[in-house]
Amino acid sequence: MTRSTSDLPTVLFDGSRLGLDDIAALSERRARAVLSREPAFIARIARGADFLDRLLKEDGVVYGVTTGYGDSCTVTIPPDLVAELPHHLYTYHGCGAGRFLTAEETRAVLAVRLASLAQGMSGVSVALLSQLEALLVNDVLPLIPAEGSVGASGDLTPLSYVAAVLCGERDVLYQGRTRPAGEVLAELGIAPLRLRPKEGLAIMNGTAVMTALACLAFRRADRVARLATRLTACNVVASSGNAHHFDETLFSVKPHAGQQRVAARLRADLDTGSAARASRNEQRLQDRYSLRCAPHVIGVLEDALPFFRSLIDNELNSANDNPIIDAEGERVLHGGHFYGGHIAFAMDGLKNAVANVADLLDRQMALLVDTRYNHGLPSNLSGATGPRAAINHGLKALQISVSAWTAEALKQTMPASVFSRSTECHNQDKVSMGTIAARDCLRVLDLTDQVLAAMLITARQGLALRRRADPSLAVPPALAAFEADLSDRVPLVVEDRALDRDLQALLAARDEAVWNPHA
Structure with a gap:
């Protein structure tokens, strides 16, 4: 059985500053993750997703949303295929190798990615943040191969395994056993995500694996x-x-x-x-x-x-x-x-x-x-x-x-x-x-x-x-x-x-x- 964490101190994810000791505590199950439900926080996260929706309706061009990725940024995605693009991103990046990250390392990865997305600057939905929280709370751990990242554009390949699990694909470690993610999510009553535009990129295009290991x-x-x-x-x-x-x-x-x-x-x-x-x-x-x-x-x-x-x-x-x-400024800022x-x-x-x-x-x-x-x-x-x-x-x-x-x-x-x-x-x-x-x-x-x-x-x-x-x-x-x-x-x-x-x-x-x- 998964050990209860209800009596543990909490680490609150609301966009405020966390420390590496918070990540270590979560990785060792000495604390439990709690995503803020404060209306102001929920509204701030929703504004980013809503802004992207408006851009799409107005035929705006957004890298990784209406274009391909990386060198394929000049490829325009037909409107009826935009919804499929995030799923292709994590699919073709499923080429990791080497050992799997340990349970402690994987919890740290989930926590670090949640901390970054909770900043409210990634254009993701509250549902995505809640799904990451659910993985941490229920100790459903994506099996993440350790090798395959060059550290820019972030930890793309290892984080693709997180994205896939959020959507009910690939394998997880749960209660000491390796099992299909979809099976475990169904057992817990968690619906697989259907990623919104940019959410695949937001999960994968960051430094969560290296930062988690550094913590x-x-x-x-x-x-x-x-x-x-x-x-x-x-x-x-x-x-x-x-x-x-x-x-x-x-x-x-x-x-x-x-x-x-x-x-x-x-x-x-x-x-x-x-x-x-x-x-x-x-x-x-x-x-x-x-x-x-x-x-x-x-x-x-x-x-x-x-x-x-x-x-x-x-x-x-x-x-x-x-x-x-x-x-807030209604801008899409392309950087590194x-x-x-x-x-x-x-x-x-x-x-x-x-x-x-x-x-x-x-x-x-x-x-x-x-x-x-x-x-x-x-x-x-x-x-x-x-x-x-x-x-x-x-x-x-x-x-x-x-x-x-x-x-x-x-x-x-x-x-x-x-x-x-x-x-x-x-x-x-x-x-x-x-x-x-x-x-x-x-x-x-x-x-x-x-x-x-x-x-x-x-x-x-x-x-x-x-x-x-x-x-x-x-x-x-x-x-x-x-x-x-x-x-x-x-x-x-x-x-x-x-x-x-x-x-x-x-x-x-x-x-x-x-x-x-x-x-």
């Missing part, structure tokens, strides 16, 4: 910055490092706000203000860069996040199809708001910053497992002692996997936006590649999450073995609580064991506190 990527990247900071603190303690590399005065002279926040979190985690920590004789004047410069690496991501949020939020709150219908350059730039930049954090953690792990650099910890952080130590290998293979995941993440950092293509008979001769950039970013985040899960195991192992080597060690309070949580989740690796189940269990716990320090 989800942003939240995951924010978590990466916070957890990487906590793991760095653990690794400083495990390697008996110098906690005063993160001194407040030191960071006051390099005034990057995000970098300073990372250093402040490290000071709090390492409790550098306590008398015990302040008086401790550090073993080394300077740690290696992956520890000493952690705020400088993580700080790049931390400083970039607010800027990227502003780009994503602005795109989310934009009318981004073409043409724009100005019903479907171009996803801002999302492409944000995702290309975000994946670079995230991959660099994965690389930082990979370097930290390489230090911890190596007896030349880990200052008295056992080789490969093995917990075995006595004669059995010879046959046990600790985290040796895990470090190899971390290196592999990091290398793949780094390989994905080539910016997608620089690979613009000329398509559609050179009508779309400069395109954003925003959707590819967003998918790349999510892949980098998947790989980085695997690195983070491995580093959680490493932190649990490293702190326990440092305490074994130094029984008098006082682990700072924040790290002690963190270590206790990890110890409940991951048994100490003494005898060699497969760690894949530990990794998967940790990855499944990404919504829990252990993944979200400094929240």
Whole structure:
């Protein structure tokens, strides 16, 4: 059965500003979508559709309504065929490939498209908005292939699967099963739409897929910055490092706000203000860069996040199809708001910053497992002692996997936006590649999450073995609580064991506190 959402907080779609956190909440079913029924909102939406109807009656020429699409804009559509044109648009764009978007990603796509059309500048009917709302409320999710968009004229091919489902065609995921859309809509008592002029274009000719993926990527990247900071603190303690590399005065002279926040979190985690920590004789004047410069690496991501949020939020709150219908001024404005350059730039930049954090953690792990650099910890952080130590290998293979995941993440950092293509008979001769950039970013985040899960195991192992080597060690309070949580989740690796189940269990716990320090 579909889970009831009646007791959840609501996200209101009335053309007012939404944030990427609203989209994330809808994608995870932590909130429910509500389309405004306020008379003023309904009237504003209706004015655009009514204006287009008047233009048609007066023989006005409107791109995508009385003309073909793209390079076919010079083709005049006979009046008796105008009503069929939107259905042809989503039909011939049904050529997507690759994996299907996940349930969370698909909900985000529906919500982002609804947010854009609710701006009232697309010439669509209230019925179309209500149908999108119905898909979200009933969790009827179009099966959307991830590949096939160049990011201008928007996400045409993936969004064609949304348009088709609104009309009762193609397949949906409903209650855990793939079923024909028409069958599910009939079961729910929802009549398939017959698209009005321009409605096919309004659904498809926009940036909803790339923006939806960007909303989800942003939240995951924010978590990466916070957890990487906590793991760095653990690794400083495990390697008996110098906690005063993160001194407040030191960071006051390099005034990057995000970098300073990372250093402040490290000071709090390492409790550098306590008398015990302040008086401790550090073993080394300077740690290696992956520890000493952690705020400088993580700080790049931390400083970039607010800027990227502003780009994503602005795109989310934009009318981004073409043409724009100005019903108040009675104008049809032909432009290029479907171009996803801002999302492409944000995702290309975000994946670079995230991959660099994965690389930082990979370097930290390489230090911890190596007896030349880990200052008295056992080789490969093995917990075995006595004669059995010879046959046990600790985290040796895990470090190899971390290196592999990091290398793949780094390989994905080539910016997608620089690979613009000329398509559609050179009508779309400069395109954003925003959707590819967003998918790349999510892949980098998947790989980085695997690195983070491995580093959680490493932190649990490293702190326990440092305490074994130094029984008098006082682990700072924040790290002690963190270590206790990890110890409940991951048994100490003494005898060699497969760690894949530990990794998967940790990855499944990404919504829990252990993944979200400094929240």
